[in-house]
Amino acid sequence: MISRPLEFYEAIHSNNNICSAILLEGKLTKVDVDQAWYFTQLRHPYLRMSLQSDDKLPFKLKFQEQDPAKSIPDVQFQFEIGPLTDDTWKKNLHEMTNQPRTNCPELWYFRLRSDSDLIHHQLFLMINHCGSDGIGVFAILDTFLDFLEKVLSREPIKKVTSQEFFNMQSHIPPNVAEIPSVKVAKPSLPPLKPQSNLDPNAPAHVSAIWFAFDKKRTNQLLSACKKHNVTNQAALTCAEMLAVSVNSLGISGLPHHVVICAPVNLRPYVTPPIGNENSVCGSSGLIWEQDLRAEMTLWSLLQETTRCIKKGLASRYPLKFRFDIMDRPDVMTSGMIDVTFMASSVGRTPIRQEYHGFKLLGVKVIAGAYDTPRVSSAGMVAHAYTVQDSFNVTFGYTDPSFTREWATKFTTIMETFLTVVAVDSGGNQSVRQFISKFG
Numbered sequence: 001m002i003s004r005p006l007e008f009y010e011a012i013h014s015n016n017n018i019c020s021a022i023l024l025e026g027k028l029t030k031v032d033v034d035q036a037w038y039f040t041q042l043r044h045p046y047l048r049m050s051l052q053s054d055d056k057l058p059f060k061l062k063f064q065e066q067d068p069a070k071s072i073p074d075v076q077f078q079f080e081i082g083p084l085t086d087d088t089w090k091k092n093l094h095e096m097t098n099q100p101r102t103n104c105p106e107l108w109y110f111r112l113r114s115d116s117d118l119i120h121h122q123l124f125l126m127i128n129h130c131g132s133d134g135i136g137v138f139a140i141l142d143t144f145l146d147f148l149e150k151v152l153s154r155e156p157i158k159k160v161t162s163q164e165f166f167n168m169q170s171h172i173p174p175n176v177a178e179i180p181s182v183k184v185a186k187p188s189l190p191p192l193k194p195q196s197n198l199d200p201n202a203p204a205h206v207s208a209i210w211f212a213f214d215k216k217r218t219n220q221l222l223s224a225c226k227k228h229n230v231t232n233q234a235a236l237t238c239a240e241m242l243a244v245s246v247n248s249l250g251i252s253g254l255p256h257h258v259v260i261c262a263p264v265n266l267r268p269y270v271t272p273p274i275g276n277e278n279s280v281c282g283s284s285g286l287i288w289e290q291d292l293r294a295e296m297t298l299w300s301l302l303q304e305t306t307r308c309i310k311k312g313l314a315s316r317y318p319l320k321f322r323f324d325i326m327d328r329p330d331v332m333t334s335g336m337i338d339v340t341f342m343a344s345s346v347g348r349t350p351i352r353q354e355y356h357g358f359k360l361l362g363v364k365v366i367a368g369a370y371d372t373p374r375v376s377s378a379g380m381v382a383h384a385y386t387v388q389d390s391f392n393v394t395f396g397y398t399d400p401s402f403t404r405e406w407a408t409k410f411t412t413i414m415e416t417f418l419t420v421v422a423v424d425s426g427g428n429q430s431v432r433q434f435i436s437k438f439g
Contacts (some may be wrong), residue, residue: 001064001065001066002045002049002063002064002065002165003062003063003064003065004062004063004167005054005057005058005059005061005062005063006051006057006059006061006062006063006130007059007167007168007169008058008059009168009169009281009322010059010061010130010131010281011059011060011061011130013128013129013130013281014051014061014128014129014130015101015369015370015371016128016129016130016367016368016369016370017096017097017126017127017128017129017367017368017369017370018126018127018129018132018133018134018137018365018366018367018368019093019096019097019124019125019126019127019365019366019367019368020093020124020125020127020137020141020363020364020365020366021089021092021093021122021123021124021363021364021365022122022123022124022125022141022145022360022363023089023121023122023123023360023361023362023363023364024120024121024122024123024358024359024360024361025119025120025121025358025359025361026119026121026152026357026358026359027118027119027152027358028114028118028121028152028358029118030072030077030079030112032148032151032152033072033077033110033112033123033148034070034071034072035147035151036144036147036148036150036151037069037072037110037144037147038068038069038070039147039150039157039160040140040143040144040147041068041069042068042160042162043143043160043161043162043163044139044140044143044162044163044279045065045162045163045164045165046107046131046132046136046165046279046280047068047107047108047140047279048065048066048067048068049063049064049065049066049107049131049165050063050064050065050066050106050107051063051064051105051106051107051128051130052064061130063131063165072110075106076104076106076108076109076110077109077110077111077112078110078111078112079111079112079113079114080111080112080113080114081113081114081115081116081118082113082115083115084113084114084115084120084121084122088113088122089113089122089124089364090208090210092111092113092122092124093124093208093364093366094205094206094207094208094366096109096111096124096126096368097126097205097206097366097367097368097369098205098206098368098369098372099126099370100370100371100372101370101371104126104370107127107128107130107131108125108126108127108128109125109126110123110124110125110126111123111124112124125141127140129281129367130281131165131279131280131281132279132280132281133263133265133280133281133282133283134263134283134344134346134365134367134383134385135265135267135276135282135283135346135347136278136279136280136281136282137279137365138346138349138350138351138385139276139277139278139279139350140279141349141351141363142277142349142350142351142352145351145352145355145360148355148357148358149355149356149357149358151357152356152357152358153356153357163277163278163279164278165280166274166278166280166282168266168270168274168280168281168282168322169322171270171271171272171274172266172270172271172319172322173270173271173319176316176319176320184257184259184289184338185289186257187257188257188258188259188289188338188340189244189245189248189256189257189258189259189340190338190340191338191339191340191341191378192244192247192248192341192378192380192402193378194375194376194378194398194401194402195375195400195401195402195403198375198400198401199375200374200375200376201374201375201376202374202375202400203372203373203374203375204372204373204374204375204377204378204398204399204400204401205372205373205398205399206366206367206368206369206373206396206397206398206399207396207397207398207399207404207407208366208394208395208396208397209394209395209397209404209407209408209411210364210392210393210394210395211392211393211411211415212362212390212391212392212393213390213391213418213419213422214390215389215390217391217419217422218386218389218390218391219389220422220423220424221235221391221418221421221422222391223424224421224422224423224424224427225302225421227424228299228302228303228427229303229306230299230302230303230305230306231306231309231345232345232347232384232386233262233309233343233344233345234302234303234305234306234309235302235345235418235421236343236344236345236382236384236393236418237260237262237305237309237343237345238298238301238302238305238417239343239382239413239414239415239417239418240341240343240382240414241258241260241290241292241301241305241340241341242292242413242414242417242431242434242435243410243411243413243414243417244258244340244341245292245435246413246435246438247410249435254292254293254294254431254432254435255291255292255293255294256291256292257289257290257291257292258289258290258291258292258340258341259287259288259289259338259339259340260287260288260289260290260305260308260339260340260341260342260343261285261286261287261339261341261342262285262286262309262342262343262344262345263283263284263285263286263342263344264283264284264285264286264313264318265282265283266282266283266284266318266319266322267280267282269313269316269318269319270319276350277350284318284319284321284322285318285321285342286309286312286313286317286318286321287312287317287321287339288308288309288311288312289308290304290305290308292431293431294430294431294432294435295430295431295432296430296431297427297428297429297430297431298417298420298421298426298427298428298429298430298431298434299421299427299428301431302421302427341380341381342381343381343382343383343384344381344382344383344384345383345384345385346383346384346385347385347386348386349363349385349386349387351363351387351388352388353388353389360388362387362388362390363385363387363392364392364394365383365385365392365394366383366394366396367381367383367394367396368396373398375398375400375401376401377398377401378397378398378401378402379396379397379398379401380395380396380397380398380402380407380410381395381396382394382395382396382414383396391418393411393414393415393418395407395410395411395414397410413438416437417434420434
């Protein structure tokens with residue numbers, strides 16, 4: 001049985017969660033979910049962990065393995081029958097994302113909302129971020145859906161082999177354990193500020209705007225990016241960069257010098273490498289500086305962003321970054337880094353197109369925080385993930401630090417940019433031309 005203290009990077013994520021909505025069609029009951037989730041726990045050891053307090057430990061928390069639950073306890077499973085709409089899955093995701101830890105002390109939690117015929121379902125899963133990241137959550141969902149298919153098809157399930165619960169800190173090569181320079185080269189565009197007329201200590205909550213491309217538009221976007229040798233991460237980053245710039249032009253005109261953060265999947269870079277099928281807290285941060293100039297074409301902006309990302313990965317900076325926040329938390333709190341914004345591309349998920357026994361209609365995610373954040377802790381981040389050949393984006397933000405009307409306009413700029421570059425020739429317009437569309 002595993003019993004170990006949380007590392008610093010795990011402890012700071014223990015106040016965050018990743019919630020998903022799984023939209024299903026087919027005959028489904030709580031018993032079916034119980035069975036599929038039991039086998040999923042056997043596969044992913046993180047799901048067998050409990051989070052226990054221990055004041056003797058440096059970060060006051062430890063993982064303690066326990067037997068998998070053959071039937072999900074009532075305190076971790078809420079079931080209701082009612083109409084299913086876009087509003088119901090959004091409402092449930094928002095509620096789960098913002099629930100206090102006292103209401104959900106375990107590392108995972110389910111809700112199931114079904115229509116009166118028990119044919120259409122919205123299944124919601126919250127997973128604590130301390131032992132998993134976005135890639136890990138999609139690995140768990142992939143496993144769960146595979147087992148759900150077997151359960152609903154009454155297919156015998158053979159012995160399940162458990163994966164390992166990796167401590168990423170122990171896999172970072174010692175030759176990168178050094179403190180890099182983190183001071184930016186010149187004055188940069190600051191993060192967007194919350195509404196100034198609000199009490200900074202007033203409660204806030206995490207909210208989100210979602211949008212997705214159909215398969216045709218997704219293929220256009222991916223093909224155009226591949227043709228111009230740019231990455232999905234660069235596309236999402238530039239979409240948010242331009243939205244930030246449109247919102248900041250009243251403060252300072254172009255050119256803008258921005259400091260960007262992008263989560264990086266560390267699994268391929270540690271020793272030995274770890275596969276994406278493992279659910280671990282396996283992401284670190286890549287930080288780089290970049291100029292946004294009016295005369296640049298959108299494709300040249302994307303190519304410059306891609307170059308910066310690849311240069312950062314080649315330097316293995318994310319490994320150093322992970323070491324920094326473990327041994328030098330002052331590096332991230334000393335004020336030397338003032339990141340303009342963060343965007344995160346999870347990439348293509350392993351979730352399949354078709355399943356026997358049920359139809360998967362889609363998956364939506366949102367990253368959130370337990371307990372009530374404050375207006376002063378304003379934040380925003382875009383997450384992209386491709387599910388069943390559909391490119392999805394979740395734009396998360398704190399409300400009322402930022403209003404929903406503002407977030408909707410911000411997201412529209414991002415979606416417009418991604419739509420423009422998907423056409424390919426649209427990427428030949430200049431940054432100035434693109435920004436001028438928004439006043």
